[in-house]
Amino acid sequence: MKQDNGKGDRIDAAARSWAVYLHSGDAKPDKIAEFDAWLAADAAHVHAFRRYEKLMSDLVLIPELGEVGLFEGTRAAPGVIAAKVPRRSSQRVAAFVMMIALVGGGITVFGAGRTFQDASPAMVPGYETTIAEIRDVQLADGSVVTLGARSRIEPTFTDKMRIVKLYEGEAFFDVAPDPARPFYVEAGDRLIRVVGTRFDVRQGPETVRIAVVEGVVEVLQADNPRKAEAAREGIAKDVLRAGDEVVARIGSGEKTIGEIEPAEAAPWRRGWLTYENASLGEIVADANRYSPRQIVFEGEGIADLRMTAAFSVEKIDQFILGLEVTYDLYADYSEPDRVRLSRP
Incomplete structure (x- = not known):
């Protein structure tokens, strides 16, 4: 029987989310066990994860990351998967794919005083x-x-x-x-x-x-x-x-x-910012502490977007690029000391 679109979308979203989480460098044993259970619950889960594995194998974006063992002997491909990436330069697309995965209606982002x-x-x-x-x-x-x-x-x-x-x-x-x-x-x-x-x-x-x-x-x-x-x-x-x-x-x-x-704990000491179900406003408040070019919001609702995220403090521009592509936001770099995020 044909799978309904709603269920298929949820499975795809979960598969992308798991791919991001498992390669975030912050995977916990209980979450890995939860992933194993999710994978074993439905063959469609395995097929969805394999699709992203195949895509990542073709892209060969992050070969240095290790593999994740899967149910029934399958293997997860290294990297993070993105959906509906518009036509851009290969370098910008690669930067985006390494960081971000669309999850349901939101995104999951990984990537002396x-x-x-x-x-x-x-x-x-x-x-x-x-x-x-x-x-x-x-x-x-x-x-x-x-x-x-x-x-x-x-x-x-x-x-x-x-x-x-x-x-x-x-x-x-x-x-x-x-x-x-x-x-x-x-x-x-x-x-x-x-x-x-x-x-x-x-x-x-x-x-x-x-x-x-x-x-x-x-x-x-x-x-x-x-x-x-x-x-x-x-x-x-x-x-x-x-x-x-x-x-x-x-x-x-x-x-x-x-x-x-x-x-x-405290991954910021190693140059990473990580969040679980945080608002974009909260994430940007932290990112602005690590960049002389401050991110500001133009328009209502952008700061309230919620996501799970992990990214390097040295890759904030790539984080912004991921937000542009996934949320159809526009980043205005015309000012030297700030980036304005708005909706087109």
Whole structure:
């Protein structure tokens, strides 16, 4: 019996999405098991994946990527597949295909600083990075903070507490143990409390993301570390351990708790930006921290597009190209310091 178009489209979208994810460099064992189950559930799934394998074999776009074992002994071709690519130069098409796959109604995309002084004498000097700069900062207690591009922190240390406020951007914390002086990070409307551990914090325009590499982290929705410490036992909190991640929406109690591979946390330290079901506005906010040419939106709704993405900070122009082709957006490069994204 002929497969209905709706089901076929969903299978194609899933096959493309799996191809992107499996070659993102961030594939997790539980997701690979989920892929195996999806592949085994229907022969049409295998056929769809094989079609993309054949296409990628013909294109020979990313030969350096490894292979992915498939159900019934098939093999996944290296690379990412794109649908309905308009006629462009082979170089631009290759750049696009390496990054992006259309998924349903959206897309899946893969592909030394300065210090400033705060006027308050109670503050330790703060630190910020410039565009595309990543910097290690050693704090007075021996903790080390790796600041992502265009990020800013401000420590306040007392004999009872250690507090670091993340004003913008992302930071990876390697906290020196000191049970007598808990370590708090303020990010958005969340507090992160530890006594000695390693974790990553990203503050975006919409969400705060915390990923734990080692130790135990408490995440509280509160705005004052001193008051939170005094009333800690009575405050609701999420307790995260190594391999846990929480994405909390700023301004609400909404949150999503998931799992990560601890060794793969904070991929921005290796030059990659990764997202799951994030808005384009949030992704662009991060990309703009790594590029002197800022991406701006012209028109409503573009920033609200949602996608799962992973791309190199050195390939932001290719990321823009992928958005142009897939979403029929137009990128205007006429200004030297910005790229304007709009609908034609």
